[in-house]
Amino acid sequence: MQRVLWSGLIVLLYLFLLAPILVVFVVSFDTRNYLAFPPESWSFGSYAKVFRNAAFISSFGRSVVIGLAVSLAAVTMGTLLSLALVRWKFRGREAISFLVLAPFLVPHIVLAVGIMLVLAPLGLLDSYRGIILAHLGITVPYTVRTITMSLMAVDRRVEEAAMVHGAAPLTVFRRITLPLIRPGLIAGGVIAFLISFDEATISLFIVSVKTSTLPTEIYNYLEISTDPQIAALSVILILISIAVVIAVERLVGLRKAL
Known part of the structure; x- marks a missing residue:
C-alpha cells in the first residue's frame, strides 16, 4: 500500500x-x-506560420551561429582556466576560482546591466562581438565546472608514464589528456550552447536589430501579438533541446558527460 x-x-x-x-x-x-x-x-497551421516567419528564421540562424561561437570560445577558455586551477599552485588561485564561478551567485539582470555598461563605451552594443562576450560571461563558469571535474578524475600517472617514455608535454596533452577529459569538454560545450541559445535577459540589454537573437525576437513578438505561433515555436525549441540531449547520450553517455 x-x-x-x-x-x-x-x-x-x-x-x-x-x-x-x-x-x-x-x-x-x-x-x-x-x-x-x-x-x-x-x-498544424501555427507550425507552418513559424516556418514562414522570416524574423524567426533569421534570428534562429543568428542564435545558432552565436551559440556555436560561444560554445567553442567557452570550452577553450574553460580548458585553459581548469588546467591552471587544477594543475598549478600559485598565489591567488582560490580568489580566481571564486571569481570564475561568481556569475552563479549574481542575478542575470544585475549581470546584464554591468555588461551593458562595460560594452557601451567600447561600441560593442548590438554587435556579434558584444553578444558573444556577454554570453561568455555566463557560460565560462559552466565549462570550467565540467572540465575541472573531468581533470580531477584523470589519473596523473598515465600522463607521467607518457612523459617518462619521451612524450613532449604538448603531445601528452593532445594524445592523452584531451581524450580523457572529452566527456567534460562535450558536456561543457553543449551546456554553453544551450545557455547562449536560450539567453534572453542579458541579450535584451545588448542586442537591438542587427544581432537580434531568437529569445529577443520572441519577446518583441509577444509585445504585439499572442497567438499559437509562439506555442508552436516553443514546442520546436523543446524538441531541439531533447534532440541535443539524446545526441550527447549517444556520443558519450549523459551521466559520464556530466
Missing part, C-alpha cells in the same frame, strides 16, 4: 512539472488567433 502511494505521489509530481509543457504542446495546435486552453479546433 505504501509503495502504491509513493508511486502515485511521484506520478503526480511529474505531471505537475510537465503540465506547462503539455499545455503549450496542446495549445500549439489551436486555430484561434489568441492563446487559450483547451483548443477550439486542431490544425
